[in-house]
Amino acid sequence: MGAAHGSGDGHAHAGHSHASHAIGGGSDSDRRWLAAALVVIVLFLIGEVIAGVVAGSLALLSDAAHMLTDAASIALALGAMRLAARPAAGRMTFGWRRVEILSAQVNGITLIGLGIWLAVEAVRRLIHPPAVTGGLVLGVALVGIVVNLTATWMISRANRTSLNVEGAFQHILTDLFAFVATAVAGAVMWVSGFARADAIATLLVVALMLKAGIELVRAASRIFLEAAPADLDPNEIGRAMAARDSVVEVHDLHIWEITSGTPALSAHILVEPGRDCHAVREDVAHWLSGTHHIGHTTLQVDHARAELIQLGDGRDPHCGDAHGPIHHRPQAAAER
Template structure:
């Protein structure tokens, strides 16, 4: 029988470490902001707290994804990893909007900001966020939940870098307008990334074909198999956590061993396309009655 990996157990451990590390840094940054009366540090701490909430959502989704299937939830709770990045993206969009609004408001009267404290604490933020992103580096390219958290951390590192540069400019030249300018630019960068994540998360929640797959290429591959004359009722969607499901009906005029054929094809779909939850139905003879209601390219 075809087997597949249902996600590494250390995923939840990585999310736990990342969430707790960022929460500790947020508390430190907020405390230092209050101590120095730095609005820049306090606003960044608020932004980081929102990110901690987003990372907490990703952590919770990773925990839920490990729950065993039940009679009611036959796929388990893996789709929680699709809902988490949707909420994560909305949080990012909201914070980038708030960051941009505050930056525009400050252009009129840039406040006096202590350059050295901002540079020191923001520099620590770069190390914390890049270190946390490194913990989530594996699998973020095909796991939307990890990708959402990874983007959060990289965006935070960019915010911290911008704060370091702004602090340096303020310290060296007294350019207080650098603070709102860098905040505005970083807000735009975050918003662009957030909208891309929001689009992908929405597509996944609507059972769209994953963007890294070409549906016609998969269908053409099925039609190349021995004895297959038609493919219909083919659907491809993400189950979350790097798992991709597919259903397909194949008309196959072949008296060979269909079980062995399906088993070989399931392995091939996994190796070639990463489709690790295929459900394949073999039909004999001409096209079925329902074929004309779900006709796809190349269908007979």
Template sequence: MSAHGHEHGHHDHSHTSSDAEGRAKALGWAIAITLGFAGVEAVGGWWAGSLALLGDAGHMVTDTVALALSFLAARLAQRPPSPEMSYGWRRAEVLAALLNAVFMLILVVALGLAAIGRLQQPVPVQGGVVMLIAAIGLGVNLLVLWQLHGTHSHALNMRGAVLHVIGDLLGSVAALIAGLVVWLTGWTPIDPLLTLLICGLILVSAGRLLRDVIRVLMEATPPGTDLDAVRRRLGAVEGVVAVHDLHVWTLAGDRLLLSAHLSVDSDQNWPATLMAAQRRLRDEFGIGHATLQPESPQYRQLARAADDVLDDHCH
């Protein structure tokens, strides 16, 4: 028996397209706001002599590139499946998240080296100017974060974009604190020290994003999905004798897919068994795209006979 059950519905595709369109719109606004303020922060950082401001400006420039990648990926994700791309372009968002994580790691190294240099050779910092620009930057980053809020942040692409914005926000906070300390005490090492602290925080977040991207690309079982529990619940469906060749993966970190072979006691009741299995996967595990292959007793007998013939031929 080679027939199989396959469920994902047209509503699933339209919902995914709507999500991607919302992400693309939010990213478009975020790019415009981020790029505009990066120039202001770069000029202010150069004038005030603040590494924290210059670093945050550089961070925002890389963020603009990263957000542009995310924007392109979100647009590609709206394209429907085709004979050449049967799953569509959802994985483009994962690739964008991968590039974003790499950009973040490169930025952390660059800022870290610059901060160490500033600790060895301190330079004058104008605390008042730093505070003013950092306060404006904090407001800008909060606005960008609000634009991205609620756009399916579980998608890896959006997680990468949000990570960059949070890194910017932390950079603005660090610059604000550094400006305040310099303005009150004149102690300039606070500027590179806070820069190193922010580098550490960004490094942890970028590392987690990179780990999750690699898991998706390797088609690992998504976090939070208990494969043994899925196997047990499928095996408990009436008419199912055993479950094997079970796989659960995700295209972009937010939508689960499943394939499995179900040994059934009779092929006559397969339509009812298929519907019950798909309903259980959808309701209990949030898996709306499942491909299930039935194996009846007759099929298993034929498969065993074929295996015996193959073994005899090999020997």
């Protein structure tokens, strides 16, 4: 636990605690797995572009375009990891961890943009289907499935709780689905000559791309907007904090993520006059870490005024401009 500062009745007691692990930018193992997947994808990408041009297949070329964004997304994730590993210094008081979230958001936006472009082109080919060499499409797609299964497995070995890694993973996963759809389309064209199967397969892939892209952008935007993580309810946590021993009120409660998987919390806590503010702060910080896995906490602790305890209904808050709801201890506890 961080040391509390300040002494004497009515004076603020502020403390900061954090988990023992360092806030870094991904492990060396994560970077190795991503780099290996990048090599596999780039090698196959070159061959797929050649095959797509020869076969005249939009599905193959769209897969190649998607694989190009896959390679870019992995390269971006690797760069973000390296930058995020820099220690906090100067104006960057949290370090560069948010770069990983920026990388994830860029990956999401590229999935959406590419999906829209491919949808327009697929509709055009549905109306005017070109001649496509189904056998070549099928063969390349089957090789692509193997390549993407390998790359997907490699990236799945990295830490996917990182939104940065998850962004790269979603690119590769949707590309795997794309190759499955392309293989089916190739088989249909090879057997029946139904050329529109190529465009239909593309539209199915587009749906997957848009879904993954929107989810990535939404998750990254929540972190940029300082929203509480989806698995942490600020109101529930605030009420529970107010119910801790000696606590009278909790306000200015903020819960956010420094980066994916690194939640942080700050709050102003009022305690009963005469009670040990240091002990209350340590108790609340320990409870937050053990129950909600919030290891990065900053808590300001003050003694409450006697009239506030008597009112107990928020009509006389300690801070006139408190942000968000004011959480009081349960009335039953206040009457004891």
